[in-house]
Amino acid sequence: xxxxxxxxxxxxxxxxxxxxxxxxxxxxxxxxxxxxxxxxxxxxxxxxxxxxxxxxxxxxxxxxxxxxxxxxxxxxxxxxxxxxxxxxxxxxxxxxxxxxxxxxxxxxxxxxxxxxxxxxxxxxxxxxxxxxxxxxxxxxxxxxxxxxxxxxxxxxxxxxxxxxxxxxxxxxxxxxxxxxxxxxxxxxxxxxxxxxxxxxxxxxxxxxxxxxxxxxxxxxxxxxxxxxxxxxxxxxxxxxxxxxxxxxxxxxxxxxxx
Amino acid sequence: xxxxxxxxxxxxxxxxxxxxxxxxxxxxxxxxxxxxxxxxxxxxxxxxxxxxxxxxxxxxxxxxxxxxxxxxxxxxxxxxxxxxxxxxxxxxxxxxxxxxxxxxxxxxxxxxxxxxxxxxxxxxxxxxxxxxxxxxxxxxxxxxxxxxxxxxxxxxxxxxxxxxxxxxxxxxxxxxxxxxxxxxxxxxxxxxxxxxxxxxxxxxxxxxxxxxxxxxxxxxxxxxxxxxxxxxxxxxxxxxxxxxxxxxxxxxxxxxxx
Numbered sequence: 001x002x003x004x005x006x007x008x009x010x011x012x013x014x015x016x017x018x019x020x021x022x023x024x025x026x027x028x029x030x031x032x033x034x035x036x037x038x039x040x041x042x043x044x045x046x047x048x049x050x051x052x053x054x055x056x057x058x059x060x061x062x063x064x065x066x067x068x069x070x071x072x073x074x075x076x077x078x079x080x081x082x083x084x085x086x087x088x089x090x091x092x093x094x095x096x097x098x099x100x101x102x103x104x105x106x107x108x109x110x111x112x113x114x115x116x117x118x119x120x121x122x123x124x125x126x127x128x129x130x131x132x133x134x135x136x137x138x139x140x141x142x143x144x145x146x147x148x149x150x151x152x153x154x155x156x157x158x159x160x161x162x163x164x165x166x167x168x169x170x171x172x173x174x175x176x177x178x179x180x181x182x183x184x185x186x187x188x189x190x191x192x193x194x195x196x197x198x199x200x201x202x203x204x205x206x207x208x209x210x211x212x213x214x215x216x217x218x219x220x221x222x223x224x225x226x227x228x229x230x231x232x233x234x235x236x237x238x239x240x241x242x243x244x245x246x247x248x249x250x251x252x253x254x255x256x257x258x
Numbered sequence: 259x260x261x262x263x264x265x266x267x268x269x270x271x272x273x274x275x276x277x278x279x280x281x282x283x284x285x286x287x288x289x290x291x292x293x294x295x296x297x298x299x300x301x302x303x304x305x306x307x308x309x310x311x312x313x314x315x316x317x318x319x320x321x322x323x324x325x326x327x328x329x330x331x332x333x334x335x336x337x338x339x340x341x342x343x344x345x346x347x348x349x350x351x352x353x354x355x356x357x358x359x360x361x362x363x364x365x366x367x368x369x370x371x372x373x374x375x376x377x378x379x380x381x382x383x384x385x386x387x388x389x390x391x392x393x394x395x396x397x398x399x400x401x402x403x404x405x406x407x408x409x410x411x412x413x414x415x416x417x418x419x420x421x422x423x424x425x426x427x428x429x430x431x432x433x434x435x436x437x438x439x440x441x442x443x444x445x446x447x448x449x450x451x452x453x454x455x456x457x458x459x460x461x462x463x464x465x466x467x468x469x470x471x472x473x474x475x476x477x478x479x480x481x482x483x484x485x486x487x488x489x490x491x492x493x494x495x496x497x498x499x500x501x502x503x504x505x506x507x508x509x510x511x512x513x514x515x516x
Contacts, residue, residue, distance in 0.1 A: 010412055036419060038412035064414050100440070100493050107430070108437025149433035150426065154268055154296035156322050161294060161422045168408065168423050172365070175407035179366025182358070235358050 010068040012043040015117040017090075017170065018124040019044065019163060020082050022138055025051045025130045031062030031070065032160030033127075038066040040167020045073040046082045046124075079141045083124050088116050091126040091134055091142035092162055094155050099136070102144040109146040110169035125166060130159050182233050189233045198239050198246075199226060205250040268326040270301040273375040275348075275428065276382040277302065277421060278340050280396055283309045283388045289320030289328065290418030291385075296324040298425020303331040304340045304382075337399045341382050346374050349384040349392055349400035350420055352413050357394070360402040367404040368427035383424060388417050440491045447491045456497050456504075457484055463508040 019042055024030050027050075034045060047054055054075050063070055076082035083089045090109050104112065109125075116123045126142060128134035139145065148165055150157065182189065203212070203222055212218045234242075277300055282288050285308075292303060305312055312333045321328055334340035341347045348367050362370065367383075374381045384400060386392035397403065406423055408415065440447060461470070461480055470476045492500075 013409075032416065035414065035416065039408045039415055039419070041409040064416070066412065100496065102438055102440050102490075104438050105430075105433075105435050106426075111437065144438075147435075148426065149430050149435050150297045151271070151299040151429060154324065156293065157297055158290065158293065158322070158418075160416075161297070161419065164419045164422055165426050168364075168406065168426075171409060172407050175363075177363050177405075177407050179369065180360055180362050180402075182360050238358065 010038050010043060010066060013041050015120060016042050017113050017117065018046055018086065020046045020048060020124050020126050022048045022079055022126055022134060023051060023129040027052060027056035027058035028062045029130060029159045031059035033163045034063040034066040034069040036160050036164040036167050037069055040171045042167050042170060043069055045069050046076055047073055048076050048079050048082050050075065079138050083141055085122060086124040087121040088123040089126060089142045090144050090146050091139050092166065093134055093139060093145045093147060094157065099139060104144050104146050106146060106148045106165050106169045110173040113170060114173045127159060127162055188236055190236045190239045194236060194239050195229065195234060198242055199229060201243060202246050205246050268296050268301060268324060271299050273378060274300050275371050275375065276304055276344065278304045278306060278382050278384050280306045280337055280384055280392060281309060281387040282417065285310060285314035285316035286320045287388060287417045289317035291421045292321040292324040292327040294418050294422035294425050295327055298429045300425050300428060301327055303327050304334055305331055306334050306337050306340050308333065337396050341399055343380060344382040345379040346381040347384060347400045348402050348404050349397050350424065351392055351397060351403045351405060352415065357397060362402050362404050364404060364406045364423050364427045368431040371428060372431045385417060385420055446494055448494045448497045452494060452497050453487065453492060456500055457487060459501060460504050463504050467508065
């Protein structure tokens with residue numbers, strides 16, 4: 001959502017699948033496709049019979065800096081020509097009918113593409129024109145179809161969005177980021193001893209203030225306070241802030257009490 | 259990529275997260291966001307201080323039929339107002355810095371959102387403006403940040419693309435489609451007996467034609483032919499076609515031999 005990146009960042013990373021747009025209509029979409037490819041680490045673009053010819057300046061305007069992908073794009077007269085040097089071809093297809101062919105999810109396709117490309121084989125992904133999608137002859141050129149799991153009640157998917165999902169899955173298939181991690185930057189998560197020091201400080205001031213004066217309820221109240229602060233990972237910096245807050249609040253009371 | 263769907267298909271499916279666009283600039287993007295939401299089964303849209311006011315006719319033009327989502331969108335002066343009735347808020351953020359907060363992948367966030375929404379709690383997803391992204395005050399309203407695994411060399415992500423990835427992950431988190439399955443439609447995968455019948459037919463005709471006349475090599479050649487036809491799932495319809503092809507090819511030879 002932010003930033004524009006130089007062409008150097010768009011150099012191919014290893015052996016990645018070729019994106020093949022079949023009879024694309026709008027240059028806007030071709031540019032947006034190039035941008036989505038860059039986002040997901042796909043770098044080689046081929047165009048089969050683009051409706052308005054090629055190149056189209058408008059594509060570079062919507063590519064948001066993914067110029068290098070557009071500069072290197074090649075144009076082909078037929079799907080057969082565009083896939084001639086490839087060893088595996090997958091075709092995205094929202095609703096295949098009367099076709100006997102393996103159907104992959106986007107995630108399944110990404111996983112297989114990583115395996116195929118990892119063996120040094122060249123793979124391609126076919127995407128159909130904006131309105132009609134791939135026709136039966138196009139799909140006959142593919143080893144397998146790719147169908148995304150999406151709301152069947154609203155499958156109208158923009159071309160660049162279709163490429164985005166596949167590019168995202170391609171990148172994700174090699175990503176090892178844990179699903180949840182605490183971002184701590186310059187500070188670190190506090191140890192239990194540090195947390196205990198703070199809780200001792202807090203409870204002492206609460207006792208002094210009279211907040212915990214109901215002796216029968218006091219143990220439960222203290223336990224609930226402990227639970228609250230134990231719930232998330234508290235950082236050392238946050239503990240320093242909390243110590244300061246408690247001290248200042250208590251000091252105000254002490255001063256008024258004087 | 260194909261089809262336009264009626265508004266009825268865009269009725270909310272269960273309890274799904276609210277999409278909150280913070281200070282969006284372009285009506286084109288708001289419309290494209292609505293379309294991506296429909297694709298991924300998200301239905302409630304809120305706009306915080308849209309730059310050019312609201313409504314904007316252009317948004318409906320780029321929504322490709324996701325009108326119902328735009329019709330129901332609400333406008334809010336501040337992020338705090340837009341999230342006031344929600345119980346969990348996640349903020350998408352390509353590169354968080356100096357923030358101590360859990361960071362989720364898109365997939366991790368989708369999994370947690372399914373769990374949260376499944377408990378009947380209301381959740382929201384914050385997306386920042388096109389260029390600047392969310393600011394520090396926006397992010398302070400969130401329980402966790404969401405960062406997508408994408409090419410760090412080219413992170414410039416279109417707003418609608420950012421929503422598409424999250425909507426796709428939301429839908430996928432509840433999807434149980436196997437990563438690969440054979441699409442057979444009206445026909446079914448042939449049994450091994452049917453396949454064996456065809457191979458017997460084929461080998462008999464190959465014997466008759468003289469193709470397998472090299473007796474020392476014959477067993478290996480027959481085995482290779484068997485391997486070829488065993489490699490994929492062959493359907494009953496395809497076996498009928500193969501029987502016909504072999505019969506016709508052999509008949510031509512028989513006729514020429516007469």
